[in-house]
Amino acid sequence: MTEATLVEAVGLALACAMEDDETVLLLGEDIGVDGGVFRATADLIARFGAGRVMDTPLSESLFAGLAVGLGAQGFRPVVEYQFMGFIYPAIDQILNHAGRLRNRTRGRLTCPLVIRAPFGGGIHAPEHHSESMEALFAHIPGIRVVIPSSPARAYGLLLAAIRDPDPVVFLEPKRIYRALKEDIADDGIAAPLDQCFTLRAGRDMTLVTWGAMVVETLAAAEILAAEGVEAEVIDVATLKPLDMAAILSSVERTGRCVIVHEAPLSGGVGAEIAAGLANRGLVNLLAPVQRVAGYDTVMPLPRLETDYMPTEERILRTARRVLAYA
Amino acid sequence: MTQIASFTIEHTRFLDPKGQATQALPAFAQNREALIDLYKAMVLTRTFDAKAVSLQRTGRLGTYASSLGQEAVPVGTAAAMRAEDVFLPSFREQGGQILRGVRMTEILLYWGGDERGSDFAGPREDFPICIPVGTHAPHAAGVARAFQLRGEARVAVCVFGDGATSRGDVYEAMNFAGVQNLPVVFVVNNNLWAISVPRSRQTAAETLAQKGIAAGIPGMQVDGNDVIAVRHAVGLAIERARAGKGPALVEALTYRLSDHTTADDASRYRDDAEVSARWKEEPISRLRQYLIESETWTKAEEETLIADCAAQVEAAVSEYLATPPLPPTAMFDHLYAVLPTALAEQRAEVEEASES
Ligand SMILES: Cc1ncc(C[n+]2csc(CCOP(=O)(O)OP(=O)(O)O)c2C)c(N)n1
Ligand SMILES: [Mg+2]
Numbered sequence: 199m200t201e202a203t204l205v206e207a208v209g210l211a212l213a214c215a216m217e218d219d220e221t222v223l224l225l226g227e228d229i230g231v232d233g234g235v236f237r238a239t240a241d242l243i244a245r246f247g248a249g250r251v252m253d254t255p256l257s258e259s260l261f262a263g264l265a266v267g268l269g270a271q272g273f274r275p276v277v278e279y280q281f282m283g284f285i286y287p288a289i290d291q292i293l294n295h296a297g298r299l300r301n302r303t304r305g306r307l308t309c310p311l312v313i314r315a316p317f318g319g320g321i322h323a324p325e326h327h328s329e330s331m332e333a334l335f336a337h338i339p340g341i342r343v344v345i346p347s348s349p350a351r352a353y354g355l356l357l358a359a360i361r362d363p364d365p366v367v368f369l370e371p372k373r374i375y376r377a378l379k380e381d382i383a384d385d386g387i388a389a390p391l392d393q394c395f396t397l398r399a400g401r402d403m404t405l406v407t408w409g410a411m412v413v414e415t416l417a418a419a420e421i422l423a424a425e426g427v428e429a430e431v432i433d434v435a436t437l438k439p440l441d442m443a444a445i446l447s448s449v450e451r452t453g454r455c456v457i458v459h460e461a462p463l464s465g466g467v468g469a470e471i472a473a474g475l476a477n478r479g480l481v482n483l484l485a486p487v488q489r490v491a492g493y494d495t496v497m498p499l500p501r502l503e504t505d506y507m508p509t510e511e512r513i514l515r516t517a518r519r520v521l522a523y524a
Numbered sequence: 525m526t527q528i529a530s531f532t533i534e535h536t537r538f539l540d541p542k543g544q545a546t547q548a549l550p551a552f553a554q555n556r557e558a559l560i561d562l563y564k565a566m567v568l569t570r571t572f573d574a575k576a577v578s579l580q581r582t583g584r585l586g587t588y589a590s591s592l593g594q595e596a597v598p599v600g601t602a603a604a605m606r607a608e609d610v611f612l613p614s615f616r617e618q619g620g621q622i623l624r625g626v627r628m629t630e631i632l633l634y635w636g637g638d639e640r641g642s643d644f645a646g647p648r649e650d651f652p653i654c655i656p657v658g659t660h661a662p663h664a665a666g667v668a669r670a671f672q673l674r675g676e677a678r679v680a681v682c683v684f685g686d687g688a689t690s691r692g693d694v695y696e697a698m699n700f701a702g703v704q705n706l707p708v709v710f711v712v713n714n715n716l717w718a719i720s721v722p723r724s725r726q727t728a729a730e731t732l733a734q735k736g737i738a739a740g741i742p743g744m745q746v747d748g749n750d751v752i753a754v755r756h757a758v759g760l761a762i763e764r765a766r767a768g769k770g771p772a773l774v775e776a777l778t779y780r781l782s783d784h785t786t787a788d789d790a791s792r793y794r795d796d797a798e799v800s801a802r803w804k805e806e807p808i809s810r811l812r813q814y815l816i817e818s819e820t821w822t823k824a825e826e827e828t829l830i831a832d833c834a835a836q837v838e839a840a841v842s843e844y845l846a847t848p849p850l851p852p853t854a855m856f857d858h859l860y861a862v863l864p865t866a867l868a869e870q871r872a873e874v875e876e877a878s879e880s
Contacts, residue, residue, distance in 0.1 A: 223673075249673055255703060260662045260696035267666020267680075270651070273673070275666075287692075294656045295663070301858045303652055304643035308861070340859050363861040392864050439866035 202382045205375040207349035208238045208314070211356035212276065214386050216246050219274065222360060224251045225261050226278030226314075235280050236316055236375060258284055262291035262313060269309040270299065274360055282317035282369065283326035289334065296365040297340030309365045312356070316372035318410050318460055319507055322500040329497045330409070330461035335367045336438040336470070342366040342391060343438040347412040349380040354389025355435060361388060371410035392436045394444040400428035403454035403520060406445055406471055408434040411458045411508060418513040427521060437467050442474040449475060453484035454520045460507055463491040485523035488516045531737045533730075536757050537747035541805040543813025550756045556820045562603055562751045563815060564829060566595040566808050569619030571833040572628055573782075575841060576635065580786040584845065588635050593749075593781030595619045596807035597713045598683065600754025600776075604762050605681055612651040612664045612682040616713060620683070624650060628840035629847070636844060639854075657718075658688035661697035661710065668701065668708035668771070679765045680708040681758070687718025689732045695739060701771035702740035709761045710736070710773045714748065715780035720793035736773030748776030749807040781806065852878040 202210055215222045224239060224246075230253040233240030243251040254261045258279065265275035279285040296309040319328035335343045344359055344366055346352035352370065359366035397412065398419055407415040412433055419429040430448050434440070449455045455475060457468035468489040475487050490508045498506050538553070540546050552558050573592055579585035591598065598620030602611060611617075611624055618631050625646025634641025634653070642652035651667075654660035664682035671678045688694050689712055701708050712732045716723045729735060736743030742761075746753040754776050761772035779802040783790045790799075815821035856863055856871040863871065 255696070255700055257692075257696035257700060259659075259693050260665070260700055263659065263662020263693065263697070264666035264669060264700070267663035267668075268670050269666075270663070271649070271667055271670030273670055290656065290659060291662065294659060300860070301855075302639055302642050303858075304639055305858045306643050306648060307651070392866065439864035442866065 199381045200384055201379045202349050202353070203376045203379055204346065204349045204352045204370070205236050205238050207353040207380070207382055208356055208370060209240060209242070210382055210384050211353045211360070212239060213242060213245065214384060215357055215360040216242070216250060218386060221272060222250070222274045222276065223268065224276050224278065225254050225264060227254060227256055227280055229253060229278050234278055236372065238314075239278065259287040259291060262288035262296070265311040265313070266291060266295045266299065266309055269296070269311045270307040274310045276312040276314060276360060279313065279315035281327045282315045282331060283329060285313070285315050288313065292335070292341060292365065292367065293338050297338050300364065301340060308363060310363045312359045312366045312368050314368045314370060316370045316375070318371050318373050319497060319503045320373040320410065322503070325499060328503060330459070330492065332369055332437055333461055333466050336467050338438070340364070341438065342436060343369065344391060344436050345369045345371065345409045346435065347371065347374070347409055347433050349378070349382060351389055351395065351433070351435065353382050353384070354387065355391065357386065358388035358391045362391060369409070373410040374413060377413065392439055392441055394441045395433040395435055396430060396444075396448070397433050398429065398431040400430035400452065402427045402429060402452055403456065403517060404430045404432060404445070404448040404452045405456050405458060405513070405517070406432045406434060407458040408437065409460065411460050414508060414510045414513055415458050417510045418517060421510070421514060422517060429517065434467070440467070440470060440474070442471070442478070445471060445474065446479045449479050450482045453482055454523075455483070455487045456490060456513065456516050456520055457487065458490045458508055458513055460492050462494045463489060464494050466491055485520045488520055490516050531734065533733045533743060533745055535745045535747070536753045537750050538752040538756070539750045539810055539814050541749070541810055543810045543817060545814070549752060552755065552759070553752045559752070559811070559815065560821070562599060562755060563808070563811050563821070565599045565603070565619060565623050566751060566811070567829055568622060568833045568836065569595045569599060570808060571830075571837050572618065572622070572631075575837045576632065577782075577786055579632070579841065585632065585636050587785050587787045589616050589785045590782035591616045591619055593802065593806045594713060594715050594778045596751035596754050597711065597748045597776045597778055599623060600751045601681060601683060601711050601758045603755050604759035605679070607647070609679045609681060609762070610649050610651070610667050611647065612660045612667070612680060613653055614657070614660070614684045614688065614713070615653045615655055616685070617653075617683050621650070626650070628837060629843040632840060632844035633847060638847070638849065640850070658684050658691035658694045660684070661688070661694045664708050664710070665697045665701050665706055668706035669704065671707050672704070677766050678707065679762045681711065681762065682708065683711045683713050685718060686712060686714040686716065686723050686726055686732060687721065689735055690726050695735065698736060698739035698741055698771065698773060705768070705770040707765040707768070708771045709758060709765055710771065711758060712773065712775040713778065714775055715778050717780050717784070717794070719784045719788065731775060733773060733775040741771045741773055743773040743775065745775045745777060748778035749805050749810060751807055751811055778807070779805065
């Protein structure tokens, strides 16, 4: 048992996967002796050598493409992007190649790669360092998009992502990288992909969220509980493919749903969840499905970032509106 | 002022456009059979391309990119490779793919709109063609890195066009290959056009070969219509890479005698006179001339070859046309290793629609 923060849990999972399977390799900028800008790969170069922990040139399109080549050759590359804001050149490789290679060769060549990137706001970071653009990735066929929201889930889901035979975009909510420590058994046991996690059971309403917003959502649920409202809190965790069945089954019981995400409202993954509820859960709904999200604006610089991001108050306000429907 | 760096780019040619040797041929070309094999591969490629274009014109194939006039580049390149090497072509290197054992039926299936065309029965590790220009250069670096990590004496060979050299991916891949001393060879299939954009508007660099120098890897230029020069220069680069001496860039100068693809009409942007002049430099008649003059090739052999190529292509076409399409549910079958339950409903919908 080790006490670990979310970012330390990422490091533990990487080390565990590398220990178990020598085809697992790490690539990225400054991940070697420097241990990565958030220190997720600290000490791994000393343990596994520069062959398996490789500092690449500053070439964001290149390292996703390298991972495609390595993956097709049977390696399991794990690529680190320093921030989500710099991952966009790699969308070409993810969308045009990683997500397609298995299909276009009828399974002859595959891409068992993981692309890791910290994302999200709230740490007063410079411009381009705070966006939540997960929906861009969730739209891409042939890949998975996974977002952990606690140290234990970061450990288990990252192991699962590395062992998965298909490409996974693994987005790490950096605001909670060091928010709390959890006991990690470091037993090499993966957490399930493609499944939601129920973080709190409740019969009165369902709050659906992921990533760092889990913090505000759970806090709102506590306040509601004090008022006698039991909210179920679901951490979606795998945004693509989406475990709509779990969300539907919760809403079938509660009849009310609020979706919370930091990413901009329009075209966000929340819209997909709301559509899924409208399609298959309408008869169970006692109130309209609501979303609490970032605005459709450019992510503001730090002075206004807390005005942009969903807060506990906004979640509560919306939850109360939803509860007010008879 | 102190000069701190300088470079030269060498251009190699063995046969001039009239098929006359301009210098002593390299060792491999002393062997009659080796030259005839190159010749046959180029003639087969041209026969295949002509047939593919006519299939497209008659509605039996999708858009197709002919390699008319450029056959020496992919053929010379693939001929320099070993079976265990990995080929990463763009979309105009069918001549090299065929030489490496990709079946012509597979190529037709691909351009006919069937994914099975990239499930090569022959070279299982070769990459499928790459449509997003230049995006396969990083894959080649990744494949080469895999060889290097496993200590294998294998080489990744990546071909892209002159247009591709303007893309960052190509530079990023060459740059990284240089840093890691990877066993990869990049070949520029410089046909002087990127659809309607001539080479002169692609870059102000005097040669494309020198883009390798900027990335810290050797760059050289060859006459890409001289298959002996291509086979020779790419072969030297491959064996150098295999010996652990690192990557290289070979620029092969050729000319696209065809339209860009069957969806293009090059007469809109290119003078017929330019094309006619370039016909005098094309690679097949050049080598044929050399073979005839060195008395290693007869009219009878030429006739047999033409008939044989036509028969091979016809057989591939028949097999292609006789291949029924996949069932619609096939679009789900290789999307993931195991279809996620979230997609089961969509697959069922397609299955139901295709049954009714
Ligand atoms: C990234 C990208 N941009 C644009 C296109 C559309 N396109 C297809 S081929 C081509 C020209 C390519 O020129 P070159 O690299 O010289 O290869 P060639 O076609 O001459 O063999 C273009 C612009 C594409 N396929 N990919
Ligand atoms: Mg070109």
